[in-house]
Amino acid sequence: xxxxxxxxxxxxxxxxxxxxxxxxxxxxxxxxxxxxxxxxxxxxxxxxxxxxxxxxxxxxxxxxxxxxxxxxxxxxxxxxxxxxxxxxxxxxxxxxxxxxxxxxxxxxxxxxxxxxxxxxxxxxxxxxxxxxxxxxxxxxxxxxxxxxxxxxxxxxxxxxxxxxxxxxxxxxxxxxxxxxxxxxxxxxxxxxxxxxxxxxxxxxx
Numbered sequence: 001x002x003x004x005x006x007x008x009x010x011x012x013x014x015x016x017x018x019x020x021x022x023x024x025x026x027x028x029x030x031x032x033x034x035x036x037x038x039x040x041x042x043x044x045x046x047x048x049x050x051x052x053x054x055x056x057x058x059x060x061x062x063x064x065x066x067x068x069x070x071x072x073x074x075x076x077x078x079x080x081x082x083x084x085x086x087x088x089x090x091x092x093x094x095x096x097x098x099x100x101x102x103x104x105x106x107x108x109x110x111x112x113x114x115x116x117x118x119x120x121x122x123x124x125x126x127x128x129x130x131x132x133x134x135x136x137x138x139x140x141x142x143x144x145x146x147x148x149x150x151x152x153x154x155x156x157x158x159x160x161x162x163x164x165x166x167x168x169x170x171x172x173x174x175x176x177x178x179x180x181x182x183x184x185x186x187x188x189x190x191x192x193x194x195x196x197x198x199x200x201x202x203x204x205x
Contacts, residue, residue, distance in 0.1 A: 056202035063194050067096045068113045073136065078203055089196030090187050097185050100127070101135035103145065107172045107179035108164055109157070124151040141184050147177040 050058070064074045081091035096102065101117040104125065110116035117135045119125065125132055126146045127139070139145075147157055157177060166172050169185040 053202075056198040059194050059196070059198040060202055063093075063096070063192065063196070063199060066192055066194075067099070067102060068117065069096075075203075078199070089200050092199065093187065093190050093192070093194075093196055094184065095138060097190055098139045098181075099135065100125075100132060100137045100139060100145075103139055103170070103179075103181065106167055107145065107170055108166060109145075109147070109177075109179070115156075119156060124148050124154070124156070139181055141181050143181045145179045152177060 060074075064071070069077070077095050078088075078092055081088050081095055084091040097106075101113055101120050104110055104120055105113045105116040109125075110119055120135045121133055123131060123133045124147060126148055127137075128144055129146075131148070132145075151157065167185065167189055169181065169183050169189055170179060171182050172179040
């Protein structure tokens with residue numbers, strides 16, 4: 001399976017925004033954006049006029065990298081959003097938020113989405129009491145995620161409290177290591193600062 005193997009901090013610098021790809025490092029003074037807020041490369045500090053296409057591309061790249069998807073995965077998700085009722089841009093963000101790996105990250109089980117994806121792939125979680133090891137699966141309101149009984153003593157699930165605030169559309173019980181999707185998130189509850197309409201315009205050309 002194809003995956004990105006270069007430095008994660010370069011992606012944040014390229015997009016000019018924190019994508020929270022490195023867990024706790026993103027909240028410290030070691031964050032790449034805090035130390036070098038310009039685009040990587042020898043021409044990174046130069047000024048360049050951005051075209052309409054460039055603005056649309058940057059919004060798409062930012063969103064794709066924020067959730068840790070490659071181009072084909074992102075395009076397939078967009079195609080699903082097009083077939084849904086409602087606004088395509090909001091549908092896209094909804095599908096991305098309801099991915100298994102993202103929900104695991106939002107609940108505080110992992111420090112980053114890449115770590116959440118790894119934990120899911122290794123079979124550490126149950127979805128409604130059944131093993132779930134596909135990071136891309138789409139969840140729904142009422143779904144319950146819990147840590148597999150055999151994984152509860154793993155160092156990965158120690159000291160989960162206070163890692164990050166849990167969104168209002170989720171609930172989490174640290175004692176039982178169980179989380180639940182209380183409701184489908186609204187656009188206002190998605191903390192990614194992106195203009196999703198530009199992504200729709202890009203793919204509509």
